[in-house]
Amino acid sequence: MTSNPRKVLIGSILLVVTFVSVSYTLVTPKYKNIFGAEISSFTHDIVNGEKVFYASGCNSCHLDSDKSKPPLLLAGGLPLTTNFGTFYSPNISPDKENGIGKWGINEFANAVRNGISPNGSHYFPSFPYNSYQKMADQDLIDLFHFIMSLKPSGKVNKPHALNFPFSFRISLGIWKHLYFYPNKMISNTPTRGEYLVETLAHCAECHTPRTRLGGLNMEKHLSGAKTLKNEGGAPNITPHETGIKNWTELDVFNYLETGFTPDFDSAGGQMVSVISNLAKLPKEDLEEIAKYIKSVKPIASN
Ligand code: HEC
Numbered sequence: 116m117t118s119n120p121r122k123v124l125i126g127s128i129l130l131v132v133t134f135v136s137v138s139y140t141l142v143t144p145k146y147k148n149i150f151g152a153e154i155s156s157f158t159h160d161i162v163n164g165e166k167v168f169y170a171s172g173c174n175s176c177h178l179d180s181d182k183s184k185p186p187l188l189l190a191g192g193l194p195l196t197t198n199f200g201t202f203y204s205p206n207i208s209p210d211k212e213n214g215i216g217k218w219g220i221n222e223f224a225n226a227v228r229n230g231i232s233p234n235g236s237h238y239f240p241s242f243p244y245n246s247y248q249k250m251a252d253q254d255l256i257d258l259f260h261f262i263m264s265l266k267p268s269g270k271v272n273k274p275h276a277l278n279f280p281f282s283f284r285i286s287l288g289i290w291k292h293l294y295f296y297p298n299k300m301i302s303n304t305p306t307r308g309e310y311l312v313e314t315l316a317h318c319a320e321c322h323t324p325r326t327r328l329g330g331l332n333m334e335k336h337l338s339g340a341k342t343l344k345n346e347g348g349a350p351n352i353t354p355h356e357t358g359i360k361n362w363t364e365l366d367v368f369n370y371l372e373t374g375f376t377p378d379f380d381s382a383g384g385q386m387v388s389v390i391s392n393l394a395k396l397p398k399e400d401l402e403e404i405a406k407y408i409k410s411v412k413p414i415a416s417n
């Protein structure tokens with residue numbers, strides 16, 4: 116049987132159209148209003164917002180690169196060097212022109228939980244929204260009001276200096292399909308320790324190894340990673356022999372509270388700012404983090 120050329124042509128066109136539209140749907144960001152009218156039923160608590168802010172380490176990346184003295188100024192401009200190039204953190208102070216002062220809760224929620232900007236493009240995962248995706252509604256609302264209560268800065272954002280072809284935001288749609296949506300490590304009903312470690316404090320962003328495309332390799336969750344730039348890296352913090360099996364829960368707690376290991380070494384590198392942020396949390400939160408860390412699956416260092 117010979118096939119009808121017209122049918123073949125129509126079939127091919129349909130295939131191409133389907134392919135293009137499926138690809139387009141896969142890569143385009145899905146900005147949606149996360150909060151509707153029910154937002155008016157929420158109250159907000161700036162004191163809790165401040166705790167969420169420090170637990171999540173927003174200041175570690177968004178502080179003003181020109182001055183770190185009080186008052187807390189989220190003017191950004193800090194360079195984050197990676198294998199993909201250098202990212203400069205944006206101004207997230209409540210300035211109406213150059214910060215996020217015009218944003219409402221939905222713009223904020225889409226950015227922090229989904230990595231989608233108000234104009235509908237993807238953010239780079241150097242902004243750890245992958246971890247923040249399960250941030251609780253109330254925490255997100257409190258965090259928003261805390262940030263909006265800070266001093267505005269008119270500092271203009273510095274463009275990222277990324278290597279070709281990573282500068283194309285649309286390709287992040289594919290990245291998100293590979294690494295963002297299937298984040299199965301975070302359960303829907305986490306304990307306090309799990310919520311702090313996996314969501315707010317994003318420990319995995321430094322302690323879990325990454326794939327070549329910069330996604331977290333969840334099979335090796337928390338088992339230690341070289342940083343993307345291969346500088347030093349973060350050690351294995353699972354209870355494996357090659358990790359922190361010999362540390363008691365109290366050892367982990369003490370380390371998070373004081374920065375001293377059981378051998379009286381002191382914490383260095385990027386862990387220093389994590390520890391100074393965690394110092395703003397109640398002791399019970401640090402105990403919960405220690406309890407959870409000692410309960411994760413033991414995995415050998417790679
Ligand atoms: C590890 C560094 C890092 C941490 C931690 C971090 N961010 Fe960011 N953030 C970035 C980078 C880099 C970008 C720019 C991403 C891009 O251009 O795609 C960004 C972008 C943003 C934006 C978008 C700003 C704009 O003008 O579009 C917001 C809002 C934001 N971050 C808020 C937060 C909040 C709130 C926290 C804490 C819960 C936080 N960030 C923690 C690095 C970080």
Ligand code: HEC
Nearest residue numbers: 312316317318321348349350352381382383384385386389
């Ligand atoms: C911004 C990156 C980063 C984040 C986020 C981070 N860490 Fe670390 N962590 C490090 C680095 C780097 C070291 C190594 C410190 C050193 O060299 O002294 C470290 C060391 C540690 C150690 C000591 C392990 C050892 O064998 O000495 C523990 C325990 C630890 N981190 C737990 C955590 C926990 C729990 C979290 C989340 C609450 C966390 N870290 C978040 C980068 C990070």
